[in-house]
Amino acid sequence: xxxxxxxxxxxxxxxxxxxxxxxxxxxxxxxxxxxxxxxxxxxxxxxxxxxxxxxxxxxxxxxxxxxxxxxxxxxxxxxxxxxxxxxxxxxxxxxxxxxxxxxxxxxxxxxxxxxxxxxxxxxxxxxxxxxxxxxxxxxxxxxxxxxxxxxxxxxxxxxxxxxxxxxxxxxxxxxxxxxxxxxxxxxxxxxxxxxxxxxxx
Amino acid sequence: xxxxxxxxxxxxxxxxxxxxxxxxxxxxxxxxxxxxxxxxxxxxxxxxxxxxxxxxxxxxxxxxxxxxxxxxxxxxxxxxxxxxxxxxxxxxxxxxx
Numbered sequence: 001x002x003x004x005x006x007x008x009x010x011x012x013x014x015x016x017x018x019x020x021x022x023x024x025x026x027x028x029x030x031x032x033x034x035x036x037x038x039x040x041x042x043x044x045x046x047x048x049x050x051x052x053x054x055x056x057x058x059x060x061x062x063x064x065x066x067x068x069x070x071x072x073x074x075x076x077x078x079x080x081x082x083x084x085x086x087x088x089x090x091x092x093x094x095x096x097x098x099x100x101x102x103x104x105x106x107x108x109x110x111x112x113x114x115x116x117x118x119x120x121x122x123x124x125x126x127x128x129x130x131x132x133x134x135x136x137x138x139x140x141x142x143x144x145x146x147x148x149x150x151x152x153x154x155x156x157x158x159x160x161x162x163x164x165x166x167x168x169x170x171x172x173x174x175x176x177x178x179x180x181x182x183x184x185x186x187x188x189x190x191x192x193x194x195x196x197x198x199x200x201x
Numbered sequence: 202x203x204x205x206x207x208x209x210x211x212x213x214x215x216x217x218x219x220x221x222x223x224x225x226x227x228x229x230x231x232x233x234x235x236x237x238x239x240x241x242x243x244x245x246x247x248x249x250x251x252x253x254x255x256x257x258x259x260x261x262x263x264x265x266x267x268x269x270x271x272x273x274x275x276x277x278x279x280x281x282x283x284x285x286x287x288x289x290x291x292x293x294x295x296x297x298x
Contacts, residue, residue, distance in 0.1 A: 006292045009219055013289065016223035020231065020239055 023105045023151040025097060027085035028199065031192020034078035039185040041074035042177070074184075101150055109147035112139055133176030137166030137183045152199060158191040208291035210284055212257050217242050217250045222285045225260060225277035233273045251275060259284055 045067050052063045090097040116139020120132055144159030162183050169179035213219050220240045224231050231239075237247050254260045259281030263274040277285070 013223040017227045020224040021227045
């Protein structure tokens with residue numbers, strides 16, 4: 001074989017390694033914990049709204065700002081928990097957390113998610129916030145399905161579940177809060193436990 | 202030079218076999234269908250190459266059932282990982298010359 005053939009071999013090896021490797025550092029525990037954060041966040045939101053003197057949420061009130069802060073804290077805590085637990089798993093396996101698979105996973109995940117996030121913000125600031133719960137579920141589900149080809153199989157089914165919940169929620173927008181609780185709280189706990197039992201022990 | 206050539210492994214001297222090993226050293230395991238999709242090989246072609254690697258004891262074959270569907274799962278053996286590592290190192294050395 002010539003040097004060129006060997007060079008081709010090396011390229012082929014690298015290509016196959018990259019294409020086939022999946023992100024296995026996802027921790028089931030971080031799924032469970034973000035589900036719990038979502039439930040606590042939802043309980044706080046519920047308390048805030050029901051003590052506001054109205055049964056529903058209006059956009060220009062102080063309460064609305066509190067709820068935005070509440071949601072941001074839930075999201076931030078979930079991201080930090082996932083990063084810490086994945087990093088711990090990487091160290092245990094003697095791997096690097098930040099590799100090409102992680103980058104591809106994050107790109108695939110963030111494109112639908114950020115698109116959805118901006119879309120939801122635009123709708124909120126033009127006073128169309130009735131479908132916020134539904135849109136959050138749908139875009140989050142799409143982000144999961146899109147990212148699932150680079151990670152554990154269960155993530156795909158969590159994505160499908162979120163999309164279906166989001167679509168049903170669009171039919172019953174008045175129950176948006178409860179769909180959100182099921183999608184972001186309960187489903188995370190269920191799928192997180194499944195990943196934990198299957199991959200983490 | 203002679204030593205380097207000695208480390209070039211004939212068992213990996215084929216695109217499909219090289220591909221199978223590349224996939225298996227970075228994954229816990231891969232099933233037949235996954236390998237087929239990644240490598241773009243036919244059933245018969247892939248089967249003969251996996252058999253060759255199995256004969257060298259470079260890969261471990263596990264036949265199991267998912268529900269009622271048979272599923273063949275491949276993983277790299279310790280011997281296979283070491284042989285593959287040596288092979289890649291030999292190629293790298295050759296290319297540096």
